[in-house]
Amino acid sequence: MASGVGDYGRAVRTTGRGAGGESGPINALRMDGLYKTYGSGENQVDALRDISVGLAAGTFTAVMGPSGSGKSTFLHCAAGLDRPTRGEVWLGDTPLSTMRETKLTRLRRDRIGFVFQAYNLLQALTVQDNITMPLRLSGRPLDRAWCDRVIAQVGIADRLRHRPAELSGGQQQRVAIARALIARPDLVLADEPTGALDSRTGGQVLALLRDIVTDMGQTVLMVTHDPVAASFAQSVLFLADGRLVERLESPTPDAVAERMTHLGDR
Numbered sequence: 001m002a003s004g005v006g007d008y009g010r011a012v013r014t015t016g017r018g019a020g021g022e023s024g025p026i027n028a029l030r031m032d033g034l035y036k037t038y039g040s041g042e043n044q045v046d047a048l049r050d051i052s053v054g055l056a057a058g059t060f061t062a063v064m065g066p067s068g069s070g071k072s073t074f075l076h077c078a079a080g081l082d083r084p085t086r087g088e089v090w091l092g093d094t095p096l097s098t099m100r101e102t103k104l105t106r107l108r109r110d111r112i113g114f115v116f117q118a119y120n121l122l123q124a125l126t127v128q129d130n131i132t133m134p135l136r137l138s139g140r141p142l143d144r145a146w147c148d149r150v151i152a153q154v155g156i157a158d159r160l161r162h163r164p165a166e167l168s169g170g171q172q173q174r175v176a177i178a179r180a181l182i183a184r185p186d187l188v189l190a191d192e193p194t195g196a197l198d199s200r201t202g203g204q205v206l207a208l209l210r211d212i213v214t215d216m217g218q219t220v221l222m223v224t225h226d227p228v229a230a231s232f233a234q235s236v237l238f239l240a241d242g243r244l245v246e247r248l249e250s251p252t253p254d255a256v257a258e259r260m261t262h263l264g265d266r
């Protein structure tokens, strides 16, 4: 899975098999006819209904929708944390549905970077050790050039020996983004990454997520409820009642907010 030496991003393969057998640019993530149903009978909840979508490698996509529309389920299925009831999830050309739990755990560790609203840094460790933790967990060697590049990109080179508690919220989220990047993931998943930040600091974190896409070729999928946050993405997916109802390209905050107010009309 490693890409070429000196290649900071993930190569976009322009030929070869897409998830559906078609040729063309390969998707970093693809969902095909995805359903997720919780419970049964009277208690049945259709959290996702017939979701089919692809995220091209090297793009930044936001997922929006009202509370309960399926955003978290969508993200969990993308990460192989939740198993769909029907349909398939592809990470690159790897289908997840037939994968055993141990293999899924390894796939998440090696190929997916996670950024959470609450940073989830280990308080006892320095910034440096937090960033490199995923490599220690997987027993992979540190690629010094890549590590330096990641630290420079997130802008925390002067804080490496500090503990998380000594950093601002925005700095802690930058460390979390560096940790998400250290294993050169195929996909970065962010769940409300600016939910705990003020709007100015949040804007800086969103600009960083955009920059890791444009500068490093990363693929980012972000759940948010904030139209301004969503406008940093190149594309916004709107969920309503478990369905993918719209995909908006080159979103502006106003266009996103306008779509959100009309989701209930459907």
Ligand SMILES: Nc1ncnc2c1ncn2[C@@H]1O[C@H](COP(=O)(O)OP(=O)(O)O)[C@@H](O)[C@H]1O
Pocket (backbone or CB within 6 Å): 038, 039, 045, 046, 047, 065, 066, 067, 068, 069, 070, 071, 072, 073, 074
């Ligand atoms: N583990 C679960 N068991 C039962 N129902 C669930 C579970 N997780 C989510 N749901 C239901 O699925 C729907 C979608 O939830 P979720 O994906 O969390 O939405 P969102 O993140 O957009 O608020 C909701 O109706 C929710 O109550």
Ligand SMILES: [Mg+2]
Pocket (backbone or CB within 6 Å): 071, 072, 073
């Ligand atoms: Mg949620």
